[in-house]
Amino acid sequence: MRPILQVALDEVELERAVAIAVEAVAGGADYIEAGTPLIKSEGMNAVRTLRENFRDHVIVADMKTMDTGAIEVEMAIKSGAGIVSILGACDDSTVEDAVRSARKYGGKLMADLINVGDAVSRAVRLQELGVDIICVHVGVDQQMVGKDPLDILKEVRSAVSIEVAVAGGLNPESAASAVALGAGIVIVGGNIIRARDVTASARRVRESIDAAGKQYIVSEKKARDEEIRELFMQVSTPNISDAMHRAPAMRDIKPLYEGIKMVGRAVTVQNFPGDWAKPVEASDVAQKGEVIVIYNGSNYIAPWGELASRGCQQKGIAGVVIDGAIRDVDDIKRIKFPAFASASVPNAGDPKGMGEINVEITCGGLKVRPGDWIIGDDNGVMVVPAERAYEVARRALEVKKSEDRVRAEIERGKTLAQVMDLYKWEKK
Numbered sequence: 001m002r003p004i005l006q007v008a009l010d011e012v013e014l015e016r017a018v019a020i021a022v023e024a025v026a027g028g029a030d031y032i033e034a035g036t037p038l039i040k041s042e043g044m045n046a047v048r049t050l051r052e053n054f055r056d057h058v059i060v061a062d063m064k065t066m067d068t069g070a071i072e073v074e075m076a077i078k079s080g081a082g083i084v085s086i087l088g089a090c091d092d093s094t095v096e097d098a099v100r101s102a103r104k105y106g107g108k109l110m111a112d113l114i115n116v117g118d119a120v121s122r123a124v125r126l127q128e129l130g131v132d133i134i135c136v137h138v139g140v141d142q143q144m145v146g147k148d149p150l151d152i153l154k155e156v157r158s159a160v161s162i163e164v165a166v167a168g169g170l171n172p173e174s175a176a177s178a179v180a181l182g183a184g185i186v187i188v189g190g191n192i193i194r195a196r197d198v199t200a201s202a203r204r205v206r207e208s209i210d211a212a213g214k215q216y217i218v219s220e221k222k223a224r225d226e227e228i229r230e231l232f233m234q235v236s237t238p239n240i241s242d243a244m245h246r247a248p249a250m251r252d253i254k255p256l257y258e259g260i261k262m263v264g265r266a267v268t269v270q271n272f273p274g275d276w277a278k279p280v281e282a283s284d285v286a287q288k289g290e291v292i293v294i295y296n297g298s299n300y301i302a303p304w305g306e307l308a309s310r311g312c313q314q315k316g317i318a319g320v321v322i323d324g325a326i327r328d329v330d331d332i333k334r335i336k337f338p339a340f341a342s343a344s345v346p347n348a349g350d351p352k353g354m355g356e357i358n359v360e361i362t363c364g365g366l367k368v369r370p371g372d373w374i375i376g377d378d379n380g381v382m383v384v385p386a387e388r389a390y391e392v393a394r395r396a397l398e399v400k401k402s403e404d405r406v407r408a409e410i411e412r413g414k415t416l417a418q419v420m421d422l423y424k425w426e427k428k
């Protein structure tokens with residue numbers, strides 16, 4: 001049987017969601033899901049509107065019900081949903097009442113395994129309780145910390161005989177793997193709805209799942225650092241700031257020239273004004289791909305210049321950031337070594353060796369620990385704590401995707417205020 005492609009409309013604006021759904025259907029989406037954020041924002045009106053606009057498609061209400069199963073299922077089905085989701089984690093009594101309601105009003109019940117500890121035995125129990133579809137789901141926040149729905153899909157699939165759906169950051173490749181692992185319904189949100197061209201993205205997933213064989217495509221697992229670097233290379237520092245709830249960049253620290261893109265883990269130097277021994281010795285400590293971050297403590301005497309930059313460049317060090325002065329700006333620009341500083345002067349100090357390498361420092365007003373991720377571009381320099389790097393990088397990529405979609409809507413003639421419906425979302 002042909003796999004079902006379900007597009008998850010995780011939007012907060014109904015008008016926008018309908019426009020995206022039109023494009024997704026043109027690309028081959030079968031089921032249209034009123035996503036949980038859309039339902040929370042627009043209520044059952046979202047389900048009704050989707051029903052009215054897409055008569056030939058199954059509408060899924062992603063209610064994620066946790067209690068009062070019967071009433072929520074009734075509401076959704078009466079509004080036009082053919083499938084309603086409840087949380088697999090809810091009490092058996094809630095599932096049983098939701099099943100009764102679904103039978104009575106003529107809809108199907110999908111149990112979402114998001115955050116269920118023992119997914120396999122819970123799936124078996126949910127089947128016994130009468131749900132129609134099991135959804136193996138890794139939520140958006142869980143994806144950001146590296147969880148993957150395909151890790152448990154095969155086991156769940158072989159434990160139950162009812163339909164299995166899968167959701168959680170799927171793209172054309174992982175969606176095909178999901179089908180090969182036995183999923184009959186492939187649910188895709190972000191990778192379709194946030195695309196510049198929703199139709200083309202939906203079509204890519206459609207073609208990929210239609211062509212999926214029985215062989216699970218094992219995508220090459222990259223080392224985590226390499227993956228983080230690749231993710232940060234794809235996004236801007238504004239994307240990263242947004243992903244960190246609009247965290248600030250290093251204050252007053254600017255790129256030496258335009259077009260720098262610098263990503264790497266920090267090797268830190270706590271320095272005394274102009275003392276260039278420790279900063280330069282840090283080039284021997286730093287490895288390929290790392291960034292030297294120096295607190296110099298003065299904008300009037302430089303601990304760094306062209307020769308230190310050349311040595312780093314030869315070694316593959318990703319760049320230097322100085323809270324303080326740099327010199328030889330013209331030469332550093334010429335060799336294109338990524339450098340950021342708060343000032344430039346012609347004079348250096350003496351190599352006294354009073355500083356320290358790889359200790360916690362404050363640079364541009366931000367705490368930097370050895371190993372934290374440093375990302376610099378034309379906008380400035382961001383610091384991402386090492387333990388949050390993967391999550392922030394993933395979230396920043398989501399920010400970028402959302403912006404790509406907003407950009408496409410602006411190009412079609414709207415203002416940013418209109419696309420974001422800013423007036424509606426002002427604090428009341």
Ligand SMILES: O=C([C@H](O)CO)[C@H](O)[C@H](O)COP(=O)(O)O
Binds near residue numbers: 188190
């Ligand atoms: O259910 C979802 C999530 O919990 C937000 O409501 C998503 O619809 C589901 O995860 C699919 O979206 P992507 O993970 O972005 O593909």
